[in-house]
Amino acid sequence: NHIIVCGAGRVGANTIERLLHEKENYVVIDRDQQIVDALMEQRIPAVHGDATFDEILLAAGVARAKGIITALSHDADNVYVTLTAKSMNPDITIVARAERPEAAEKLKRAGANTIIFPSVMGGRQLAASMTKPVVSDLVENVFYNQEIHVDIAQITVRPASPLVGKTLVQSAIKEQYDSIIVAIKRGETLLNNPRAQEVIQSGDIMILLGQRDHLYELNRVASLEFGLERDF
Amino acid sequence: NHIIVCGAGRVGANTIERLLHEKENYVVIDRDQQIVDALMEQRIPAVHGDATFDEILLAAGVARAKGIITALSHDADNVYVTLTAKSMNPDITIVARAERPEAAEKLKRAGANTIIFPSVMGGRQLAASMTKPVVSDLVENVFYNQEIHVDIAQITVRPASPLVGKTLVQSAIKEQYDSIIVAIKRGETLLNNPRAQEVIQSGDIMILLGQRDHLYELNRVASLEFGLERDF
Ligand SMILES: [Ca+2]
Ligand SMILES: [Ca+2]
Numbered sequence: 158n159h160i161i162v163c164g165a166g167r168v169g170a171n172t173i174e175r176l177l178h179e180k181e182n183y184v185v186i187d188r189d190q191q192i193v194d195a196l197m198e199q200r201i202p203a204v205h206g207d208a209t210f211d212e213i214l215l216a217a218g219v220a221r222a223k224g225i226i227t228a229l230s231h232d233a234d235n236v237y238v239t240l241t242a243k244s245m246n247p248d249i250t251i252v253a254r255a256e257r258p259e260a261a262e263k264l265k266r267a268g269a270n271t272i273i274f275p276s277v278m279g280g281r282q283l284a285a286s287m288t289k290p291v292v293s294d295l296v297e298n299v300f301y302n303q304e305i306h307v308d309i310a311q312i313t314v315r316p317a318s319p320l321v322g323k324t325l326v327q328s329a330i331k332e333q334y335d336s337i338i339v340a341i342k343r344g345e346t347l348l349n350n351p352r353a354q355e356v357i358q359s360g361d362i363m364i365l366l367g368q369r370d371h372l373y374e375l376n377r378v379a380s381l382e383f384g385l386e387r388d389f
Numbered sequence: 390n391h392i393i394v395c396g397a398g399r400v401g402a403n404t405i406e407r408l409l410h411e412k413e414n415y416v417v418i419d420r421d422q423q424i425v426d427a428l429m430e431q432r433i434p435a436v437h438g439d440a441t442f443d444e445i446l447l448a449a450g451v452a453r454a455k456g457i458i459t460a461l462s463h464d465a466d467n468v469y470v471t472l473t474a475k476s477m478n479p480d481i482t483i484v485a486r487a488e489r490p491e492a493a494e495k496l497k498r499a500g501a502n503t504i505i506f507p508s509v510m511g512g513r514q515l516a517a518s519m520t521k522p523v524v525s526d527l528v529e530n531v532f533y534n535q536e537i538h539v540d541i542a543q544i545t546v547r548p549a550s551p552l553v554g555k556t557l558v559q560s561a562i563k564e565q566y567d568s569i570i571v572a573i574k575r576g577e578t579l580l581n582n583p584r585a586q587e588v589i590q591s592g593d594i595m596i597l598l599g600q601r602d603h604l605y606e607l608n609r610v611a612s613l614e615f616g617l618e619r620d621f
C-alpha cells in the first residue's frame with residue numbers, strides 16, 4: 158500500500174521531499190543511475206529504469222500500490238505511464254504532471270485522477286507574491302513549511318467518533334485543539350466558515366488549520382471506531 | 390503605478406491570467422510578435438521586445454512601475470532583468486521566476502524580493518494531491534478559483550478604522566462578514582487562530598477567508614481614515 162513516484166528530476170525531487178514529511182511509504186523510479194544512487198544513500202527506496210516499461214513498474218510494485226505520481230518531463234511519457242498503471246491496477250490513484258495544456262484531456266482519458274501543471278502553479282504564485290505577499294507567504298508556510306508547525310489537515314469523521322452529533326461549539330475544536338475549522342466537506346457540498354451551531358455528521362471531512370500535534374490528536378478522536386479489533 | 394510582466398510563455402501567461410482577476414494595472418513584455426498581438430486583441434497592454442534590453446524596460450515604464458514580475462524561461466535572463474530594473478527604479482518590488490536552485494542566490498543578490506520555482510510548486514502540489522486531496526482542492530479553489538466566490542485576503546487595519554481597539558468578537562467579522570480570521574500579522578509576529586478576545590490594533594494585517602464581496606466591504610471599513618481629502 159505504497160506510492161510510486163516516476164521521475165526524480167526537479168519536479169519529482171520536490172514531490173519526494175514532500176512525501177518524506179508526510180511519512181508515506183513510497184518508491185521512486187528514475188532513469189538516471191546517479192540519481193538512484195543518491196536516493197539510496199538517503200535510504201529512499203528507488204528502482205533504476207524507464208517508468209514507461211511494464212517490468213519497471215512491476216518491479217516498483219504497481220500491482221499493489223495505492224497511488225502513482227508520474228512526474229516525468231515529457232507529457233507523452235506521463236500519458237504512457239498512466240495507461241500502463243491503470244491497466245495493471247484499476248484501483249490505483251494517479252496524479253500526473255503536465256506541461257502543455259493539450260495533455261490534460263489525454264491524461265484524463267488515460268485514467269489520471271488529478272493533473273498538475275507546474276507552469277500554472279508557478280505562474281499564479283508569481284502573481285500572488287506580487288499582489289498578496291502576506292497571504293502568499295501564509296499559504297506557502299501553512300501548506301508546506303514544517304518549521305512553523307502549523308498545518309492544514311483533512312480529517313474524516315468516522316461513524317463511532319464521539320464528535321458525531323455534537324455542534325462545533327460543543328466539540329471545542331477551536332479552544333481545546335487550538336484549530337480553525339476552515340470548511341466541512343459533506344458529500345459534494347463544501348460548507349465554508351461553518352456556523353458554531355453546525356452539527357458534525359458521520360462522514361464529514363473537516364478542513365482544519367492548526368498545530369501538527371493537535372491535529373494528530375484530533376484525527377485520533379475523529380477516527381475512533383467501535384470494535385477496533387474488527388476490520389471495517 | 391503599474392506592474393510589468395516579462396515573458397508571456399506558459400508560466401507568464403498564468404501570471405497574467407491571475408493579474409486580470411486582481412484588477413491590477415499591468416503591461417506585458419514578450420519577444421514573440423504573435424503573443425503580443427494576441428494580448429493586444431484581449432486589450433492587454435503589451436510591448437514587443439527583449440526584456441533584457443534597457444530601452445524595452447523603459448518603454449514599459451519601469452521608472453514609475455511599482456513592481457516587476459520576471460517570468461522568462463532562462464535564469465540568466467531573469468537575473469539580468471532584475472539587475473536592470475533595480476538600477477532604474479530602486480524602490481520597485483521584484484518577483485522572479487527561477488528554474489535551477491543555484492539561481493536563487495544570484496537573483497537575491499541582484500535585488501529580487503521574492504523568488505518562485507515553478508518546479509517546486511508543481512512538485513509539492515503533485516504530492517499534496519495524492520496525500521491530502523481535499524485540502525489541495527480547497528487551497529486551489531480558495532486561492533485561485535473565481536467560480537466559488539470565496540477568497541483569501543490580506544487586509545491592513547488603518548489607524549482611523551473603527552475596528553481599532555475592538556476585540557475580534559466585538560468586530561463581528563465572523564458573523565457580519567461571514568469571514569474566517571485565519572491569522573493576524575502584527576509586525577514580525579504571526580498570530581494563528583487568534584482568540585475571540587484579541588484586540589485589533591492599528592497596522593494589523595488580517596488574513597481572512599470569505600466571500601469576495603464581503604471582503605471588499607470589510608477592507609473598506611479597515612481602510613477608513615480621518616480626512617480622506619488629505620493625502621496620507
Ligand atoms: Ca505543513
Ligand atoms: Ca480567489
